[in-house]
Amino acid sequence: MKNVRQTVPSLGLIIALVGFPQISESIFTPVLPQLQRAFSVSANRAQLTMSTYFVAFAVGVLIWGQLADKWGRRPAMLAGIAVYLAGNLGLMLSPTFGWLIGSRLVQAFGASAGSVVTQTIMRESFSGLTGAKVFAHTSAAMALAPALGPLIGGIMQTYFGYRSVFGTLVAMAVAVGLYAGTCLPETQPVTTKVKRVNQMALLRHLLTDPVVWGYGLLIGGINGVLFSYYAEAPFIFISHFGYSAVQYGWLGLILASASLLGAVLVNWLLNWITPEQVALGGLLFSVVASAGLVGAAYLDHAGLLLAFVFLTFLGLNVTLPNALNRALVGYEAVMGSASGWFSLGYYLMVSALTYGMSWLHNGAVETLPWYVLVLCSGMLVGFVCLVQRSSQVSMQEE
Numbered sequence: 001m002k003n004v005r006q007t008v009p010s011l012g013l014i015i016a017l018v019g020f021p022q023i024s025e026s027i028f029t030p031v032l033p034q035l036q037r038a039f040s041v042s043a044n045r046a047q048l049t050m051s052t053y054f055v056a057f058a059v060g061v062l063i064w065g066q067l068a069d070k071w072g073r074r075p076a077m078l079a080g081i082a083v084y085l086a087g088n089l090g091l092m093l094s095p096t097f098g099w100l101i102g103s104r105l106v107q108a109f110g111a112s113a114g115s116v117v118t119q120t121i122m123r124e125s126f127s128g129l130t131g132a133k134v135f136a137h138t139s140a141a142m143a144l145a146p147a148l149g150p151l152i153g154g155i156m157q158t159y160f161g162y163r164s165v166f167g168t169l170v171a172m173a174v175a176v177g178l179y180a181g182t183c184l185p186e187t188q189p190v191t192t193k194v195k196r197v198n199q200m201a202l203l204r205h206l207l208t209d210p211v212v213w214g215y216g217l218l219i220g221g222i223n224g225v226l227f228s229y230y231a232e233a234p235f236i237f238i239s240h241f242g243y244s245a246v247q248y249g250w251l252g253l254i255l256a257s258a259s260l261l262g263a264v265l266v267n268w269l270l271n272w273i274t275p276e277q278v279a280l281g282g283l284l285f286s287v288v289a290s291a292g293l294v295g296a297a298y299l300d301h302a303g304l305l306l307a308f309v310f311l312t313f314l315g316l317n318v319t320l321p322n323a324l325n326r327a328l329v330g331y332e333a334v335m336g337s338a339s340g341w342f343s344l345g346y347y348l349m350v351s352a353l354t355y356g357m358s359w360l361h362n363g364a365v366e367t368l369p370w371y372v373l374v375l376c377s378g379m380l381v382g383f384v385c386l387v388q389r390s391s392q393v394s395m396q397e398e
Contacts, residue, residue, distance in 0.1 A: 007185045007187075008125045008185075008187065009121060009125065009183070009184060009185055009187065010183070011134065011137060011138075013179065013180070013183050013184060014118060014121070014122060014134075014138055015137070015138060016176060016179055016180075017077065017114050017117075017118040017176070017180060017184075018114060018115065018118045018119070018138050018145075019114075019145035020084075020111065020114050020145070020172060020173075020176050021057070021108075021111035021112065021114040021115050022145035022146040022149070023145045023146060023148065023149045023152070023172065024053075024084075024088075024107060024108075024111050024149075024169060024172075025050070025053055025146055025149065025227060025230070026145075026146035026147070026149030026150055026153075026227075026230045026252070027149035027150070027152055027153040027165055027168070027169065028049055028050065028149075028153065028165070029050075029149070029150045029153065029230045029231070029233065029234050029248075030150050030153040030154035030157055030234060030238070030245040030248055030249055031153055031157050031162040031165055031245070032046045032047065032049070032050075032231075032234045032235070033046075033234060033235070033238055033239060034157060034162045034245075035049065035097075035100075035162065038162065039096070039097040039100070041097055043235060043361060044358050044359070044361055045097075047231050047232075047357075047358035047361065048101065048358065049100065049101065049104055050227060050230065050231040050354050050358070051231070051351050051354040051355035051358055052101055052104060052105060052108075052351075053104055053105075053107075053108040053351075054108070054227070054347050054348070054350045054351030054354060055105070055108075055348070055351050056104075056105040056106070056107075056108035056109045056112070057108040057109070057111065057112045057115070057347050057350075057351075058112075058343070058344050058345075058347035058348045058350075058351060059109065059112075059344070060080070060108065060109040060110070060111070060112030060113065060116075061112045061115055061116035061339070061340050061343035061344055061347055062340040062341060062343070062344040063109075063340070064076050064080050064112055064113040064116050064117055064340065065116045065117070065120065065336045065337055065338075065339045065340015065341070065343065066197070066199070066336065066337050066340050067079070067336075068116070068117045068120055068188070068336035068339075068340075069188075069197055069334065069335075069336035069337050072186050072188050073117055073120060073121050073184075073186055073187050073188050073336070074180075074184050074185065074186045076113060076117050076336075077113055077114070077117045077118075077180055077184060078177070078180060078181060078184075079113070080110050080111070080112065080113020080114065080117065081110065081113065081114070081173060081176055081177040081180060082110070082177070083106065083109055083110030083113075084107055084110030084111045084113070084114075084173050085110070085170065085173035085174065085177065086106060086110070087103050087104070087105075087106030087107025087108070087109070087110055087111075088103075088107055088166060088169040088170045088172075088173050089103075089170055090102070090103030090106055090107070091103040091104065091107060091166040091169065092163060092166035092167055092169075092170055094166075107169070112343075112347075114176075115343060115347075116336075116339045116340055116343045117336075118138075119324070119339055119343070120335050120336045120339045121187045122134060122138065123328060123332070123335050123339070124187055124188070124332060124335050125187050137263055138321075138324075146226065146227075146230060146252075146255070147252040147253065147254075147255035147256035147259065148252055148253075148256060149252065150230070150234075150248060150249045150251065150252040151246075151249035151250055151252045151253065152165075152168060152249070153165045153168075153245075153249060154244075154245040154246045154247075154248055154249025154250075155246055155249060156168055157245050158244065158245050158246050188336070197334050197337045199337060199341075202334055202337055202338060202341065203341055206331075206338065206341050206342065210386070211326075211327075211329075211386070212327065212328070212342060214382065214383065214385075214386030215323045215326060215327035215386075216327065216342060216345050216346045216349075217346075217349070217379070217382055218279075218319070218323045218379055218382065218383055218386075219320065219323045219324060219327065219346045220345070220346035220347070220348075220349030220350055220353070221349070221353070221375055221376075221378065221379040221382075222316045222319065222320050222323070222379070223346070223347075223350045224349060224350045224352075224353030224354060224375060225312075225316060225353070225372050225375050225376065226255075226313070226316070227350060227353075227354045228353055228354050228356070228357035228368065228371060228372070228375075229309070229368065229372070231354055231357050231358055232357050232361060232367070232368040233248070233251070233368070234248060235361070235363070236305075236365055236368065237251060237302070239363075240363075240365055241302045251306065254306055254309060254310050255309070255310075255313050257310065258310050258311075258313040258314040258317055259313070259317045261314055261317075262282075262313075262314050262315075262316075262317025262318045262320075263317065263321070265314075265318050266278060266317075266318055266321050266322075269281075269318075275322040275325070275326065276322065276387055278318060278319075278322055279318070279319040279322040279323060279383065280319075280380075280383060280384070280387065281318065282315045282316065282317070282318030282319035282320075283315065283316075283319050283376065283379055283380040283383055284315070284380060285311070285314070285315035285318070286311075286312050286313075286314075286315030286316050286319070286376045286380075287315075287373070287376045287377050287380050288315075289308050289311035289312040289314070289315055290308070290312045290369065290372045290373040290376045290377075291373055292304075292307075292308040292311065293305065293308035293309065293312055293369040293372060293373065294366065294369040294370055294373055295308075296308050296369070297365045297366035297368075297369040297370075298366055300365060305365075305369075308369075312372060312376070315376075316376075319379075319383075327342060328342060353375065356371070357371055
C-alpha cells in the first residue's frame with residue numbers, strides 16, 4: 001500500500017489550531033484578581049485555574065494522540081474542539097468556584113487536541129529545513145496567541161464583565177470548529193491507519209531515549225516559564241504597579257513582539273548555523289536577560305522589568321522551534337501516539353512549574369524573576385549536556 005496523504009494543511013489553519021489552546025490559557029490572566037474577589041478565594045487558589053489547566057491538558061494530549069492514530073487526524077481534532085466548546089459553555093455558566101475549576105478541566109482536555117494533533121500533522125507534513133521554518137512560524141504563534149490573550153481578556157472584562165471572557169471563548173470554539181470542519185484535510189499516511197501501536201513498548205522506548213528527555217525538558221521548561229509569568233504577572237502589574245486590566249492586556253504585545261522577532265531570527269540564523277547552535281544561543285541569551293530581570297525587580301522599576309521580560313522571552317523563542325522540530329525525529333511511523341506520550345510528559349512539567357509559581361507567590365515582585373532565572377539556567381545546563389551526549393554518540397557511530 002502506498003504511503004500517501006491527501007494534502008498538506010495551510011499555514012493559516014495550522015496557526016489557528018495551535019493557537020486557540022494558548023489563548024484559552026492566557027485569556028484568564030487579567031481576570032484572576034477579579035475571580036479572587038467574585039468567588040471569595042485567595043490569590044493562590046485563583047491561580048489554580050492556571051496550573052490545573054495543564055493537568056487536564058497533559059492527560060488530553062495522551063488520549064488525543066492515540067485517537068489521532070486510531071481515528072485519523074481530522075476526526076480527532078474535530079472531537080477535541082467539540083469537547084473544548086462544552087468546557088467553555090460550562091465556564092460561562094459557572095455558579096461556584098468548584099464548577100469553574102471543573103469546567104476549566106473539560107476545556108483544557110478538549111483544547112489539548114489543538115496541541116498534540118496539530119503537532120502530529122506538522123511533523124508528518126513538513127521535514128528538514130522546511131519543517132524547521134514551519135515550526136518557527138507556529139512557535140511564534142504559540143507565543144503570540146497567549147500574548148494576545150491578556151489583551152482580549154482585559155478589554156472584555158473592563159467593558160463587559162469577567163463572564164464575557166468566557167463568552168469570547170465560546171465564540172472562538174465555534175469559529176475554530178467551523179474553520180477546521182471546512183478546511184482541515186486528513187494528513188495521516190494511509191499505511192499507519194492499519195497498524196496497532198504497542199503503547200507500552202513505545203513508552204519504554206521514549207523513556208530510554210536521551211534526546212526525547214532532553215528536548216522534552218527543554219519544551220516543558222520554556223512553556224513553564226511562559227505560563228508561570230502569566231500566572232504571576234497580573235499580581236505584579238495590576239496589584240503592585242497599579243495597572244488597569246486593559247493596560248495589563250496591552251503588555252501582552254511585548255511578548256508578542258518577542259515571539260515574532262524570535263521567529264524572524266530563527267529563519268535568518270538557520271541559513272548560517274545549525275539548529276542546535278541557534279537553540280544554544282537563545283538559551284544563553286535568556287539566562288543573561290533573566291539575570292537583568294532580577295536586577296530590575298529589586299529596583300522596583302516597571303519599565304526595566306518589562307524590557308528584560310521582552311529580552312528573556314526573545315531568547316526562549318529562538319530556542320523553542322528547534323526543540324519542537326527535532327524532539328521526535330525517528331518516530332514518524334507512530335507519530336500520533338509518540339506525540340501524545342511526549343506531550344503528556346512536558347505538559348505535566350508545565351503544570352508542575354506553574355503550580356510552583358503559585359506556591360511561591362508571596363506578593364513580592366522579585367519572586368517571579370528569580371524563578372525564571374533558575375529555570376533558564378537549568379535549561380541551559382541541560383541542553384549543553386544533551387548536545388555533548390549527541391556529539392559523543394555521533395563519534396561512536398563513525
